Amino acid sequence: DIQMTQSPSFLSATVGDRVTINCKASQNINKYLNWYQQKLGEAPKRLIYNTNSLQTGIPSRFSGSGSGTDYTLTISSLQPEDVATYFCLQHNSGPYTFGAGTKLELK
Amino acid sequence: EVQLVESGGGLVQPGRSLKLSCAASGFTFSNYYMAWVRQAPKKGLEWVATISTSGSRTYYPDSVKGRFTISRDNAKSSLYLQMNSLKSEDTATYYCARRDTFDYWGQGVMVTVSS
Numbered sequence: 001d002i003q004m005t006q007s008p009s010f011l012s013a014t015v016g017d018r019v020t021i022n023c024k025a026s027q028n029i030n031k032y033l034n035w036y037q038q039k040l041g042e043a044p045k046r047l048i049y050n051t052n053s054l055q056t057g058i059p060s061r062f063s064g065s066g067s068g069t070d071y072t073l074t075i076s077s078l079q080p081e082d083v084a085t086y087f088c089l090q091h092n093s094g095p096y097t098f099g100a101g102t103k104l105e106l107k
Numbered sequence: 108e109v110q111l112v113e114s115g116g117g118l119v120q121p122g123r124s125l126k127l128s129c130a131a132s133g134f135t136f137s138n139y140y141m142a143w144v145r146q147a148p149k150k151g152l153e154w155v156a157t158i159s160t161s162g163s164r165t166y167y168p169d170s171v172k173g174r175f176t177i178s179r180d181n182a183k184s185s186l187y188l189q190m191n192s193l194k195s196e197d198t199a200t201y202y203c204a205r206r207d208t209f210d211y212w213g214q215g216v217m218v219t220v221s222s
Contacts (some may be wrong), residue, residue: 018204034208034209036209042214043111043202043212043213043214043215044152044202044209044212046209046210046211049208049210055210063182073175087151087152089152089208089209091207091208094166095154095168096207096208097154097164098152098153099151100151101151101152
């Protein structure tokens, strides 16, 4: 199985900050990498698919990049409503596997 | 608007069975693969099962293979997860998700396996 190592586990940032969250795969996942946001008590929401495609309706301050084994979610200017847990998913090969999550809070 | 609403969760004893349901709306259900994903308390997410559009193909990780069965009723726009021989480690929130790449998710339903 492909292991997804997500970092950091916890992140505290200020409104307006540029925030980056990383996922490293144990092998090449050919850009088949999604990012999700989960707010407390809500269903997970897909933000980015296939590394850098923005899901419809998601603000443009969210972006994704990467290739091979290393991938990044960037929030260009953190907003209060971005407080959530973020996690990645590799869907290159089964079983599809998730990162452990990054809890993002406001400083 | 895509909506997925899970039901059927609860407290069940180890070794017993439980069946989860997911009611879908806002899209043509029969056109999409569907899946179940779970999240154990204070743990990460784990893919549990996927089913093809017709239901003829199903996929499971080793952790549930032989115990869980995913199925669907396209006429009712409904997805199911039959869980047998439940173990304490199956305790989790179970999410219904659209597509094998999980583009939309339901709110989840809690399953607690405990004596």
